[in-house]
Amino acid sequence: MDKLQKPELLIPAGSLEVLKVAVDYGADAVYIGGKNYGLRAKAGNFTIEEMHEAADYVHAHGAKLYVTVNIFAHNEDIDGIKAYFHELKETGLEEKIDAFIISDPGIFTLAKEILPGIEIHVSTQANNTNYLIYDFWRKQGATRVVAARELSLKEIKTIREHIPADMEIEAFMHGAMCISYSGRCLLSSYFTGRDANQGACTHPCRWKYAVVEEKRPGEYLPVEEDDRGTYIFNSKDLCMIEHIPDMIDAGINSFKVEGRMKTALYVAVVTRTYREAIDDYYTSKELYESKMEHYREEIAACTFRQFTTGFYYGKPNEETQIYDCNTYVKNRVYLGTVEEVTAAGELVIHQKNKFCVGDAIEVMAFDGENVDVEVLAIHDEHGTEMESAPHPKQLLCVKVSNSEKIRKGMIIRTRHCAA
Template sequence: MSNKTALKLKKPELLAPAGNLEKLKFAIHYGADAVYIGGKQFGLRSKAGNFSFEDMEEGVKFAKKYGAKVYVAANIIAHNENLEGAQSYFKKLYEIGISAVIIADPALITACRQAAPDLEIHISTQASITNWRTVQFWKNEGIPRVVLAREVSIKEVRQIKEKVDIELETFIHGAMCISYSGRCVLSNHMTSRDANRGGCAQSCRWKYDLYEDGVDESVNISEQNDEAYTMSSKDLSMVEHLPDLIDLGVDSLKIEGRMKSIHYVATVVNVYRKIIDSYVDNPKEFKMNQQWIDEIWKAAQRSLTTAFSYQEPTESDQLFGIPDRLPKYDFAGLVLAYDDRTKLATIQQRNSFKVGDEIEFFGPDFYHFKQTIQLIWDENDKPIEIAKHAMMMIKVKVDHPVNYYDMMRKGK
């Protein structure tokens, strides 16, 4: 970690993914300063919920209420047929009140500038920016922020920040692409789905085996009981190293995951919000809390790595061999109300739970407690043993006060 100065550290933006309107609200409620979303066109996550213009309007209205921003990813690598309608699309985003668009393709940058010259443009990680001269190029083009490639090290971030006065955005958490800055053609080859236009089939995460050329293809040459191979990376996590990026003056810390669950978004945002605030408020006395690290693992889908941040990745950074055993949790319920007199919480069920289950409540600012479910009442105040119907409204007696939009999780 770099030397801490007596000067007040700049608090970076915490930027969270939002695959749909509900996830946007959770991300902001749990501490995101900004969210990035995708529209129905020009984005790289065609399988995410994605936003209609009406949803965008509601999302922007909600974000402004909490002092947050909404960015739209329009980061495909466009072919000729993909450019139709780009100008009208960007014009509409500007009218809605989107704070910035994230673009990789110069053709789309041109379309945006022609149609909505006052709409801020950020250069996407898909542009593979790995050196300060490229950053300087985009600054000279009038771009206020670039999203660095995931292949950039901490040392290189420092050099870029020293050389060019521009906002830098870096990924701090989430899935890593095995291909250079996400420019993959494996999906195209295997499924005819273009990863660079939003159709990635995640072929790298499939399980593969080895076969000898020209020999019976039903007989593989792996050792018995060997785990099948993948070609994919562990997920990125900078949870234990966030102060390094804050010390460098990185302007925006970005979480990957527009296709991830509400539980993932809320949990990961909650942890990074707590670390950022704790470190910036008192860097000299800051200590990493093991509970923050443990909490990140509750949302992990794969093993974690710092990827390119400190050294070139090795086989230990790949998903290779028998996978690690990870904690598994379900988002069991959402708190909608709490009666301080009766100690009853009104909860919207999201996954099945029953009397006798150990559950955990958590909320913004890293509020947590565990308890065992003793009694459940349905919406007619009738005692029940199990809350098994999706989105049903129930009441549960809780050991400690809870608040609106606190979440309840259950281990699998």
């Protein structure tokens, strides 16, 4: 890929609120799921009406909208998927959705027949590990294929060298890694009956395990490689903020962030940081390299499980796992999104976590700056003065210092204090 062709920054959204955050902070495209047939059944996901609003919002800001239909279908799913596609067509979404993300060849065929106006991107779930697979999907009519997570950058570069320039490669840039290649996991279905390949994963790779000897039921023996612990499947999170030049050199067209179940704060932090880093690199390599410590600090301002480069530079080893716990690192707490800035300079928000009058908090500006402000006063929608905001989802007006730099849609956060 020509370095002049800047890669797309593709961000997940599990709700309309989070989609708007992604676009406001610089996403080139956003991927979402409908209420059915996507691989994140526990995300909020989108109704038909919300899809229309989402499409209008992203297109008004020059971005694109992709919709996941990436389950592996069973026979009983087929009639429902046909009905879903017809509903999208009849409600005018064929003209608004920029692409589907699909893994199942049968669903691919239905989409081409019922909604021929929508491009199709082949999901990472389809195990896309070599250039012949890319060429196969191109001949079926796909315009993009998402690389399997187990590919190295060297392998992706080889794929690029063997496929036409107009066939796009999408690859993961950031987010949770799966214990199973390309997400094709059977553990959840085996343990709980909830099928990960149908969108209902219970994330058993994050659980703590022990061994039970067949003739000693109830006697649990710890699973330990050493004294660090027993979370033997618990991978660190992918983070490629330091390796943007290598991903560009590999010929990747779209840098994908994982996380349709993540919070607005996570999406804001990751989107803004990668947007800044990509744009800085395309300004000059020297600028990008000089700001590396800044990118590292910013990308760590959301929840994560420590970082790894996954398979990109070779097979993962013992350093890519977390053995002693399954909890996230949490450096910031999400307080709310600015829904309005009043004429008096007060911030209108639906509060997400507790904060108090006198607290020092931080507002994430769209341009990369963090605006430090002090909470001067809080009152509820009835005008009642409050010393603190302890009730999640309460509508509040918040008077802060330095409000002239704050705009609608900005995320408000504070530093996390360990109990």
